[in-house]
Amino acid sequence: MNTEIFGVILMYALVIVIAIPLGRYIGKVFSNEKTWLDGLFNPVDKAFYKLAGVDSAKEMNWKQHLLSLLSINLFWFLLGMFVLMNMGWLPLNPDSNPSMGADLAFNTVTSFICNTNLQHYSGETGMSYLGQLILMLFQFISAASGISIAAVLFIAMKEKTTTRLGNSYFLFIRTCTRILFPIALVTAILLLFNGTPMTFGGKDTITNLQGDTVQVSRGPVAAFVSIKHLGTNGGGFFGPNSAHPLENPNYTTNIIEMVAQMIIPVALVFALGYILKRRRFAWIVYGVMTVGFLILTIPTIISEVNGNPAIARMGIGQPSGNMEGKEVRFGPVASAYWSIATTVISTGSVNAMHDSFMPLSGMNQLLGMMVNCFYGGVGVGFMNFYIFTILAVFISGLMVGRTPEFMGKKIEAREMKIAMIIALLHPLLILTGTGIASHLYAGNPEAYAGWLNNPGYHGFSEMLYEFTSSSANNGSGFEGLGDNTPFWNIACGIVMLMARYLPIIGPIAIAGSLAAKKYIPESAGTLKTDTLTFGLMIFAVIAIVAALSFFPALALGPIAAYFSLY
Amino acid sequence: MKEHILPAIRLTLVCLVFFCGIYTLIVLGIAQLTNSKGKGEIIIENGKKYYANVGQKFTNDEYFRSRPSAVDYNAAGAAGSNKGPANPDYLKTVRQRIDTFLIHNPGIDKADIPSDLVTASGAGLDPHISVQGASIQVKRVAHVRGISESQLQQLVAQNTEKPLLGLFGTERVNVLRLNIALDKLK
Known part of the structure; x- marks a missing residue:
């Protein structure tokens, strides 16, 4: 058991060791300062600008940034719909997998362009290799969208009065070529040398040792899995995601995939410190996020290691805890750790089945997504945190009787209204969706019998989880839910769209409007935002919003399940 | 909106070639250097x-x-x-x-x-x-x-x-x- 604990400590330590220098590098990339990769990537970027026909020097205001982001996302949607609905006859389909119907394609494309990667299909039977490659493209460019729009936010937070916030194509292309591409390539190579397949051959047929004939699905897995984690996308190549022994063959690949998914979200916090020249503020943000992450992680590990009391009552041993849905090569500690990491940072890949975790672990996974800013997904995680920061500044300002100011700019009614709407959007989407689904199911349990794989409180949690995962743009699931139906495909698709674009538009609108305001130099009367006290204040705001919004729903699901089991 | 549409289409196509083409082929090429030649262990x-x-x-x-x-x-x-x-x-x-x-x-x-x-x-x-x-x-x-x-x-x-x-x-x-x-x- 000790070696399992050491394993997760190593995984976290590696993230910090990589994320601090990576944050500085990302800061340089966005500020257009010299880096050691310039010689290689300057010509590549030039080719991108030329072929795409964009002027990378033209400065944009916040509205132009949003327009360019939304137009390109719209085109991705059309491209994705075309490929997924026609992949049956398109090339690279050795297993003759069928094209998708409209509702499933809508759900899948939305989910991948929104960086969610919720999957209502199984890769082995539901996706051709061309489809997988297009989804892999979305994993790169949706992550780049998120990171580059976070860069706009960072630029807008600088201490000056301006409406010019950089160029969106410049930021997007640099994110693709200088951040995602090189790290994804290194990660893919590490995975390759640890037994992850990369082939365009279709299913293989083998005779096993006992003499039965079985088929083994394969594919270009290594290239896909590396960006799946690096971009906090999380969509699996195979149905069971990173629990699949070809997608995550051993403990080493588990470490690589775990570290890959956390480095950019953590590094972006340090990039912020570099760009704003406010290292202390970055450390406070990092501290708040880390405390939140640990508060969710530690109880989850304990609850999984202790095992299932219902199985203990049968009289067998549980030396490695709750093993249903878990792989022996990872064990309960690394699986529990992964389950929280993947939910707080919106990756949504899994190395064990969340549906089979103990009730309180399930609650912590849900809380990770409900808060959605303890590190958070690439780019957007910090944007959610930014909203909570604005709220904390405002509330602290009221408490001490000062005008709320953040980074030298006055926060007024307009910014507060936007921040409140965005903070309440997430609970609204989750609770409305779950409410409608529960109403349908309770009204006619026979017609919807295929939905739930588990009865009682846990069945309610399955529905709650699906909407939480959609709204957090996470993509993991309580996979027992029979979710490939028009209701789930369309409802989750709509939730994902709203939960992706509104929380991008809101913070950028706030930051854009703040950036245009007059800069007020810090004085003795300024509320300091880089102190421990303010860190506690942000944490309190996050905790209170989450508790008020979600406690009743959690009480009906995982908390009730806990008390019925123990 | 209009001035963003054409670059959006062209930029997506460039990314398509870069990631689905070049990146994938590099990984596929390196896979041939591994013991299993990318076919799994x-x-x-x-x-x-x-x-x-x-x-x-x-x-x-x-x-x-x-x-x-x-x-x-x-x-x-x-x-x-x-x-x-x-x-x-x-x-x-x-x-x-x-x-x-x-x-x-x-x-x-x-x-x-x-x-x-x-x-x-x-x-x-x-x-x-x-x-x-x-x-x-x-x-x-x-x-x-x-x-x-x-x-x-x-x-x-x-x-x-x-x-x-x-x-x-x-x-x-x-x-x-x-x-x-x-x-x-x-």
Whole structure:
């Protein structure tokens, strides 16, 4: 058991060791300062600008940034719909997998362009290799969208009065070529040398040792899995995601995939410190996020290691805890750790089945997504945190009787209204969706019998989880839910769209409007935002919003399940 | 909006060529340098090919059993059971698995059965069992095969995969490798 604990400590330590220098590098990339990769990537970027026909020097205001982001996302949607609905006859389909119907394609494309990667299909039977490659493209460019729009936010937070916030194509292309591409390539190579397949051959047929004939699905897995984690996308190549022994063959690949998914979200916090020249503020943000992450992680590990009391009552041993849905090569500690990491940072890949975790672990996974800013997904995680920061500044300002100011700019009614709407959007989407689904199911349990794989409180949690995962743009699931139906495909698709674009538009609108305001130099009367006290204040705001919004729903699901089991 | 549409289309196409084309081909090229040539880790034994990481079904008493699987070790459609911890059907299944195990392994103390032997893995393809899961089957396999228990315990020890660098992760036994070694004992 000790070696399992050491394993997760190593995984976290590696993230910090990589994320601090990576944050500085990302800061340089966005500020257009010299880096050691310039010689290689300057010509590549030039080719991108030329072929795409964009002027990378033209400065944009916040509205132009949003327009360019939304137009390109719209085109991705059309491209994705075309490929997924026609992949049956398109090339690279050795297993003759069928094209998708409209509702499933809508759900899948939305989910991948929104960086969610919720999957209502199984890769082995539901996706051709061309489809997988297009989804892999979305994993790169949706992550780049998120990171580059976070860069706009960072630029807008600088201490000056301006409406010019950089160029969106410049930021997007640099994110693709200088951040995602090189790290994804290194990660893919590490995975390759640890037994992850990369082939365009279709299913293989083998005779096993006992003499039965079985088929083994394969594919270009290594290239896909590396960006799946690096971009906090999380969509699996195979149905069971990173629990699949070809997608995550051993403990080493588990470490690589775990570290890959956390480095950019953590590094972006340090990039912020570099760009704003406010290292202390970055450390406070990092501290708040880390405390939140640990508060969710530690109880989850304990609850999984202790095992299932219902199985203990049968009289067998549980030396490695709750093993249903878990792989022996990872064990309960690394699986529990992964389950929280993947939910707080919106990756949504899994190395064990969340549906089979103990009730309180399930609650912590849900809380990770409900808060959605303890590190958070690439780019957007910090944007959610930014909203909570604005709220904390405002509330602290009221408490001490000062005008709320953040980074030298006055926060007024307009910014507060936007921040409140965005903070309440997430609970609204989750609770409305779950409410409608529960109403349908309770009204006619026979017609919807295929939905739930588990009865009682846990069945309610399955529905709650699906909407939480959609709204957090996470993509993991309580996979027992029979979710490939028009209701789930369309409802989750709509939730994902709203939960992706509104929380991008809101913070950028706030930051854009703040950036245009007059800069007020810090004085003795300024509320300091880089102190421990303010860190506690942000944490309190996050905790209170989450508790008020979600406690009743959690009480009906995982908390009730806990008390019925123990 | 208009001035953004044409660049959006052109930029997407450039990204398509860069990521689906160049990036994919580089990874595919490097895959050819690995031992397995990107086909997954393979074991060749008596002219037969197995995937080292893909678990196999073992139902004969003369072999060490793998864990239960929600998809019966079908590697063309992997999945977990997704059963919740309090689901009555699920608990009934586990109870049956324990009973079946006790029938096949007489003389075993129920409290020594580790839970991994009666629960299904996440992908239904788990190639491993815990070390205790292997040792507890030694008695049965030794009896069926007429090999001494100590010799089999040694075989299990030889086939135990240690934590990474002895420090990080779990100890486990790859069932396929163990059973291949077992066949060689004859």
